[in-house]
Amino acid sequence: MIRTILIDDEPLARSITREYLQGYPDIEIVQECNDGFEGVKAISQHKPDLIFLDIQMPKINGFEMLELIDTPPAVIFTTAFDEYAMKAFEAHAIDYLLKPFSKDRFDKAMQKWKQQKQSASEPVKILSEEIRQPEERNRIVVKEGSNIRIIPVHEIQYIEAYDDYVKIFTLKEMFLKKKTMGFYEQSLNADQFVRVHRSYIIQLSQLTRIEPLEKDTHIALLKTGAKIPLSKTGYAKLKTVLGL
Amino acid sequence: MATLPKFLSSRLILGYLAWWIVLTIIQAYAITDAFHFTWEVALLDSGCIIFLAAISGQIMHNTVRYYQPSIKRSFHMIIWGIALAVLCVVGHRFIMTNYLIPDDSAYLTYLAGSYIFRGVFTWIMISMMGTISWVWFYFQDQRARESYEQDVAKLAREAELTTLRQQLQPHFLFNSLNSISALAGTRPEEARKMIQQLSDFLRGTIKRDNQQLVTLEEELRHLQLYLDIEKVRFGHRMKTEIEKDEASLTMVLPSLLLQPIVENAIKFGLYDTTGEITIRVTARAVENNLKVTVENPFDAETTQPRQGVGFGLAGIQRRLYLLYARNHLLTTRQLENQIFITEVTIPQT
Secondary structure, eight states: OOEEEEEOOHHHHHHHHHHHHHTTTTTTEEEEEEHHHHHHHHHHOOOOOOEOOOOOOOSSHHHHHHHSSSSEEEEEEESSSOOOHHHTTTTSSEEEEEESSOHHHHHHHHHHHHHHHSSOOOOOOOGGGGGGGGGGGEEEEEEETTTTEEEGGGGEEEEEEEEEEEEEEESEEEEEEEEEHHHHHHSSSSTTTEEEETEEEGGGGGGEEEEEETEEEEEEEEEEEEEEEEEEHHHHHHHHTTTO | HHHHHOOHHHHHHHHHHHHHHHHHHHHHHHHHHOOEEEEOHHHHHHHHHHHHHHHHHHHHHHHHHHHOOOSTTTTHHHHHHHHHHHHHHHHHHHIIIISSTTOOOHHHHHHHHHHHHHHHHHHHHHHHHHHHHHHHHHHHHHHHHHHHHHHHHHHHHHHHHHHHHHHHHHHHHHHHHHHHHHHHHHHHHHHHHHHHHHHHHEEEEEEEEHOOOOEEHHHHHHHHHHHHHHHHHTTEEEEEEEEEEEGGGGGGEETHHHHHHHHHHHHHHHHOSSSOOOEEEEEETTTTTEEEEEEEEETTTTTTSSSSOOHHHHHHHHHHHHHHHHHEEEEEEETTTEEEEEOOOOOEO
16 A cells, blocks of 8 residues: 655645545555644654645745655645746656646656656755745744754854754754755855854854954854854955955 | 937027027117117127127026916016016116217217117017026926826836736635635535635726725625635634724725735734634724724744835835825734734725
């Protein structure tokens, strides 16, 4: 039996996928989820082979939900977004179904999935930053044990590289997330966040002082007292951003 | 005031000068012919008065540039013209007797006998300048107003298109069609009903004039169509409450104003929380204003403190400003970090 999960905040939208799936007796719907939170839980619990995922959903969107899953299953997106936006990551999802979609179109997506199942499947990667939703610039979604936390970016002090992960330091806590520094350097607002070192990105509003350390090297002092080393280029970048 | 192209303005000045020179020569000829003065005396006499008249004409031109009286008030200009003419005649006499031709008794006799004629002639010249200038500036104003009106019309059209685009959010449309598609399989009667609702809503959106004022009652009817559609999609977690007092129903507001505000509240409420939400719309008549508030829940912990009113509402704020030329007709506030309130105030005239 092939196990699948439907994740969409509109029950009627799920019902159409459910109806189309009746023609596939070898596929079992193990759960239906109303939002990304339920989705993350259901996926880690049931380890499905395939999921149908909406993008615009409460709290966290479909992309953010996928970020929280270490080994995501095969994904078919079901969305009302336009084709142009969806092209950006076409290559890495099995397929995307634009609402409203027909049974024929649905069957084609399933065929695609069956073909790809033969070869080793690749996890979904979002190819382009352009399709990221505006709300994603304002928040970072992290997993803390089995809880999902949404961190508003204005609460971030700095981000530090940590092997394959980054440590995100808020005013009170620290979170780990499997992402690269380059990702955050790109996706966070450049007026707000500056990469001052190969291993550090700081939030400008947290900065209180820049002090010389030795000849040619500087450190940044943050409001919380944290000291962040500045690389030569990082120091120069900081000076231009601050207009010094 | 539109400025003239360079070549035109320099040609105009040349023509203007030539006109005065020709006039000087004609007048000088007339004087030599009638009174048998020498050409020198005649040219000095006529050159002096024409020069003064030219200056007065220029003064008149500049006066009209900044003050264009209506036909009723045109006597202002007539009086001003007479005053200038008198000044010209007095100035002419002063210059001629003191500097140019001080002791030619024949000339002085001629001068004393021609005040009236000279005055009337100068006055006619000055008035002519004034009239030409008045017409000139009138047409320039007209042209400026026309291009201004064209700009305004263009802006209005663009605004209309933008609202249309805002109203017919493709996302809303496609999701609604998807719901219909889902209903068509299992509950065809409901699918048919939703098609009806969506059609009525779209028709209401397309046919209405952006500038038009409608009663609150009518606007709420249109809003209800929208809410009914959204309830098919989100009825499992969204409730709506509409309260209004009797007096507010007949008050007027710009058409299609409430739906985008409610749409914004629904989006905010639905996507910022996961539980059940209530969208509350309240309309009250407060003195001579219609006040409508729209409430939606939000999560203070994950929502950034918002600067301004946010993108979805900025367009509505702009529209209200264009229509009523007043700021702060749309305001937002937060209640106990749980409820977000959008309030619009519509002045009644």
